Amino acid sequence: xxxxxxxxxxxxxxxxxxxxxxxxxxxxxxxxxxxxxxxxxxxxxxxxxxxxxxxxxxxxxxxxxxxxxxxxxxxxxxxxxxxxxxxxxxxxxxxxxxxxxxxxxxxxxxxxxxxxxxxxxxxxxxxxxxxxxxxxxxxxxxxxxxxxxxxxxxxxxxxxxxxxxxxxxxxxxxxxxxxxxxxxxxxxxxxxxxxxxxxxxxxxxxxxxxxxxxxxxxxxxxxxxxxxxxxxxxxxxxxxxxxxxxxxxxxxxxxxxxxxxxxxxxxxxxxxxxxxxxxxxxxxxxxxxxxxxxxxxxxxxxxxxxxxxxxxxxxxxxxxxxxxxxxxxxxxxxxxxxxxxxxxxxxxxxxxxxxxxxxxxxxxxxxxxxxxxxxxxxxxxxxxxxxxxxxxxxxxxxxxxxxxxxxxxxxxxxxxxxxxxxxxxxxxxxxxxxxxxxxxxxxxxxxxxxxxxxxxxxx
Amino acid sequence: xxxxxxxxxxxxxxxxxxxxxxxxxxxxxxxxxxxxxxxxxxxxxxxxxxxxxxxxxxxxxxxxxxxxxxxxxxxxxxxxxxxxxxxxxxxxxxxxxxxxxxxxxxxxxxxxxxxxxxxxxxxxxxxxxxxxxxxxxxxxxxxxxxxxxxxxxxxxxxxxxxxxxxxxxxxxxxxxxxxxxxxxxxxxxxxxxxxxxxxxxxxxxxxxxxxxxxxxxxxxxxxxxxxxxxxxxxxxxxxxxxxxxxxxxxxxxxxxxxxxxxxxxxxxxxxxxxxxxxxxxxxxxxxxxxxxxxxxxxxxxxxxxxxxxxxxxxxxxxxxxxxxxxxxxxxxxxxxxxxxxxxxxxxxxxxxxxxxxxxxxxxxxxxxxxxxxxxxxxxxxxxxxxxxxxxxxxxxxxxxxxxxxxxxxxxxxxxxxxxxxxxxxxxxxxxxxxxxxxxx
Numbered sequence: 001x002x003x004x005x006x007x008x009x010x011x012x013x014x015x016x017x018x019x020x021x022x023x024x025x026x027x028x029x030x031x032x033x034x035x036x037x038x039x040x041x042x043x044x045x046x047x048x049x050x051x052x053x054x055x056x057x058x059x060x061x062x063x064x065x066x067x068x069x070x071x072x073x074x075x076x077x078x079x080x081x082x083x084x085x086x087x088x089x090x091x092x093x094x095x096x097x098x099x100x101x102x103x104x105x106x107x108x109x110x111x112x113x114x115x116x117x118x119x120x121x122x123x124x125x126x127x128x129x130x131x132x133x134x135x136x137x138x139x140x141x142x143x144x145x146x147x148x149x150x151x152x153x154x155x156x157x158x159x160x161x162x163x164x165x166x167x168x169x170x171x172x173x174x175x176x177x178x179x180x181x182x183x184x185x186x187x188x189x190x191x192x193x194x195x196x197x198x199x200x201x202x203x204x205x206x207x208x209x210x211x212x213x214x215x216x217x218x219x220x221x222x223x224x225x226x227x228x229x230x231x232x233x234x235x236x237x238x239x240x241x242x243x244x245x246x247x248x249x250x251x252x253x254x255x256x257x258x259x260x261x262x263x264x265x266x267x268x269x270x271x272x273x274x275x276x277x278x279x280x281x282x283x284x285x286x287x288x289x290x291x292x293x294x295x296x297x298x299x300x301x302x303x304x305x306x307x308x309x310x311x312x313x314x315x316x317x318x319x320x321x322x323x324x325x326x327x328x329x330x331x332x333x334x335x336x337x338x339x340x341x342x343x344x345x346x347x348x349x350x351x352x353x354x355x356x357x358x359x360x361x362x363x364x365x366x367x368x369x370x371x372x373x374x375x376x377x378x379x380x381x382x383x384x385x386x387x388x389x390x391x392x393x394x395x396x397x398x399x400x401x402x403x404x405x406x407x408x409x410x411x412x413x414x415x416x417x418x419x420x421x422x423x424x425x426x427x428x429x430x431x432x433x434x435x436x437x438x439x440x441x442x443x444x445x446x447x448x449x450x451x452x453x454x455x456x457x458x459x
Numbered sequence: 460x461x462x463x464x465x466x467x468x469x470x471x472x473x474x475x476x477x478x479x480x481x482x483x484x485x486x487x488x489x490x491x492x493x494x495x496x497x498x499x500x501x502x503x504x505x506x507x508x509x510x511x512x513x514x515x516x517x518x519x520x521x522x523x524x525x526x527x528x529x530x531x532x533x534x535x536x537x538x539x540x541x542x543x544x545x546x547x548x549x550x551x552x553x554x555x556x557x558x559x560x561x562x563x564x565x566x567x568x569x570x571x572x573x574x575x576x577x578x579x580x581x582x583x584x585x586x587x588x589x590x591x592x593x594x595x596x597x598x599x600x601x602x603x604x605x606x607x608x609x610x611x612x613x614x615x616x617x618x619x620x621x622x623x624x625x626x627x628x629x630x631x632x633x634x635x636x637x638x639x640x641x642x643x644x645x646x647x648x649x650x651x652x653x654x655x656x657x658x659x660x661x662x663x664x665x666x667x668x669x670x671x672x673x674x675x676x677x678x679x680x681x682x683x684x685x686x687x688x689x690x691x692x693x694x695x696x697x698x699x700x701x702x703x704x705x706x707x708x709x710x711x712x713x714x715x716x717x718x719x720x721x722x723x724x725x726x727x728x729x730x731x732x733x734x735x736x737x738x739x740x741x742x743x744x745x746x747x748x749x750x751x752x753x754x755x756x757x758x759x760x761x762x763x764x765x766x767x768x769x770x771x772x773x774x775x776x777x778x779x780x781x782x783x784x785x786x787x788x789x790x791x792x793x794x795x796x797x798x799x800x801x802x803x804x805x806x807x808x809x810x811x812x813x814x815x816x817x818x819x820x821x822x823x824x825x826x827x828x829x830x831x832x833x834x835x836x837x838x839x840x841x842x843x844x845x846x847x848x849x850x851x852x853x854x855x856x857x858x859x860x861x862x863x864x865x866x867x868x869x870x871x872x873x874x875x876x877x878x879x880x881x882x883x884x885x886x887x888x889x890x891x892x893x894x895x896x897x898x899x
Contacts, residue, residue: 001695001696001698001823001826001827001830002818003698004694004695004698005695005814005817005818005826005830006814006818007694008691008694008695008814008830008834009810009811009814012807012810012814012834012837012841013807015837015841015845016803016806016807016837016840016841018845018850019803019840019841019844019845019848019850020800020803022845022848022849022850023754023791023796023799023800023803023844023848024796025848026751026754026755026791026848026849027754027755027757027758027759027791027795027796027799028758028759028796030755031754031755031756031758034751034752034754034755035752035755035756037735037748037752039735039737039740039741039748039752040748040752040755041771041777042752042753042756042768042777045768045771045777046756046768049768
């Protein structure tokens with residue numbers, strides 16, 4: 001009778017194999033589908049039972065905290081509302097997470113992946129998350145929103161030395177406590193706008209750092225020069241004749257900078273743009289889905305390679321053609337020039353602090369790349385100081401401190417203009433942008449906003 | 460090393476597992492390692508040691524691994540039940556002690572297993588009475604549409620747990636007697652081997668009982684278990700696959716008939732096929748759907764002991780019946796696929812020892828008894844784990860030695876005692892054969 005017993009044991013093995021298969025199916029292979037099942041309220045309850053970390057501004061102002069619900073649950077509250085909604089984002093069961101709430105979700109829920117965090121998880125998963133201390137300055141953020149008023153646009157301010165993001169404002173903002181109806185488009189990081197004349201700072205950096213031009217090189221600023229087969233006009237059709245490169249920036253002479261870009265060629269221009277951070281998502285601690293790269297865009301919405309035949313390099317050199325940039329990218333351009341040519345990665349968070357008060361991570365500062373020599377950067381910076389002192393950017397002047405900058409009034413193509421100003425002092429770099437305005441200029445409308453933000457930062 | 464010393468050594472890891480399990484739960488609940496976990500571990504080790512000493516004196520040659528494997532299962536159960544409800548765990552520990560006493564009593568009373576053969580019809584009758592007791596008006600209890608429990612005054616128990624052992628004893632005794640006739644008296648008709656009706660009659664009664672159980676007890680799981688055990692024994696006794704095929708066909712016909720006519724069975728099957736249907740995912744499908752959600756939450760390594768969510772903040776249970784029917788879902792949720800497979804592996808090893816005992820046994824009755832008891836144990840695990848993992852429709856049977864429940868613990872300790880009795884006899888060195896044979 002032993003043979004049938006062995007066969008019976010074989011059958012039991014098969015049955016148990018089926019049990020192992022079924023268990024593996026639900027726990028591993030099919031688990032994703034079960035977690036997404038609308039009838040599954042476990043994830044909801046588990047998330048609500050974690051006391052997420054508190055997000056604070058640079059001065060300690062609470063930007064995101066928790067409200068206790070019955071049954072050991074918590075609900076997120078945002079005391080500063082729309083003011084910090086763009087950088088902080090929200091966490092919602094229906095719409096998921098955006099902003100810092102998403103990027104730092106592991107830290108905020110206490111699920112760090114480093115070895116110590118993993119060890120602590122073994123000893124029992126934490127139900128209290130780590131706090132974030134951001135670099136955001138509430139006064140400057142308020143100044144930015146005051147300046148933008150009810151116009152669509154964005155303001156980004158960075159610390160020149162560290163890349164800390166001091167202001168990240170974009171209008172319209174949204175109510176983070178009502179995620180269901182929030183329009184979350186962030187013009188500072190997702191908005192693609194022709195940068196216009198502010199881009200001449202990039203062209204100038206390439207011109208000087210490549211050794212092909214000096215600030216006092218003489219260039220021809222006559223109106224109506226032929227660029228890529230089509231005549232190009234200066235602003236208001238002004239004719240400048242023979243001038244220095246510095247004067248060409250001070251007065252934002254289109255024909256000069258288009259010619260410079262054409263002479264430098266696509267390759268050199270593309271090389272410097274890449275160094276400045278174009279062509280890829282900005283390296284900020286912010287979700288990738290909420291950032292876009294800057295560069296020349298094809299009609300189908302793709303970023304064109306620097307040497308693409310579709311690029312009109314002359315018009316690109318003055319920030320037109322198909323060139324689109326985010327306010328964050330242009331703020332980084334200003335920061336790089338102000339910082340002696342060293343580009344820093346923008347950072348929203350300076351410290352991650354665990355519930356016991358220990359600082360467990362300091363994401364700030366992080367060097368990105370040296371874009372140009374310190375000498376070149378100083379020369380470009382000097383040219384930009386002239387713009388504010390006696391050129392198109394005088395509205396950005398502040399008492400007792402040198403401000404450098406560049407204005408931009410970019411044609412959108414439908415009669416309206418995007419109005420820009422990028423600028424910096426020794427400590428702070430700022431970019432202000434107003435979308436599709438009728439009858440304004442970057443110098444008259446965007447520069448004052450930048451000045452107010454710089455003032456709020458302490459200049 | 461002698462069998463008993465091996466058994467003693469094997470009990471140590473079981474106790475360490477229990478200590479570690481309680482320590483983990485204490486850390487999870489109060490963030491301190493209490494020395495109470497050590498106390499519990501010591502108590503458990505003490506109880507197992509007592510059981511071991513008893514075996515050392517009464518059944519010195521019995522299989523050394525079965526008792527420690529059962530200890531591991533029991534400690535698994537105690538830890539998980541403690542995590543669900545401390546009071547239930549204390550009761551379970553009490554049942555564990557009573558179970559050990561019954562275990563000892565069984566071994567003392569049945570030193571000669573042939574007593575069972577003699578009383579086979581009495582035992583069969585007792586078994587059938589036990590099975591139908593839950594339908595007796597006044598004492599029967601209905602849970603979730605199935606009649607499983609019996610309540611007399613304050614005492615309530617599940618007679619089916621004992622019924623399964625009685626039925627297996629009867630079948631083993633009956634088949635030992637008739638297996639030759641069943642095989643030799645068969646005639647071939649239309650290419651199918653037909654067993655002689657006279658001897659097959661009592662077996663048909665068992666089939667009928669299984670079918671009637673479907674209707675009266677309304678318990679698909681138990682009837683599957685009984686009938687499976689019956690077919691397994693029939694196969695081992697006759698070595699005729701054709702008998703099993705006929706049996707399976709009959710069961711399938713019966714099951715199909717009841718599935719399509721009895722609404723209770725029909726509903727269970729519909730819910731099994733799609734528990735997430737919006738019409739019933741919050742009602743009849745709730746149990747299985749939540750069971751699967753809990754398992755998905757566990758993933759590969761689980762949330763950790765004590766960390767899985769059992770109740771929603773509004774007080775509703777997220778794992779209904781976590782200490783009995785769905786205890787496997789709790790284990791998977793907290794210890795992950797790894798822990799669940801570990802548990803299945805322990806059952807697997809226990810089943811292997813059971814079948815090995817059956818193969819070593821020298822007389823047919825012992826062989827059939829050991830094989831039958833082992834098969835029914837394996838089937839019980841399959842029925843409940845398969846139900847919880849949606850491999851088969853979910854029915855309420857306990858996970859042997861792990862689920863909370865006095866009847867289940869007591870009955871399974873009797874089952875273990877019977878297996879060890881068979882094993883001791885089978886592995887006893889032949890007298891006068893010149894020393895011990897190196898049997899493992």
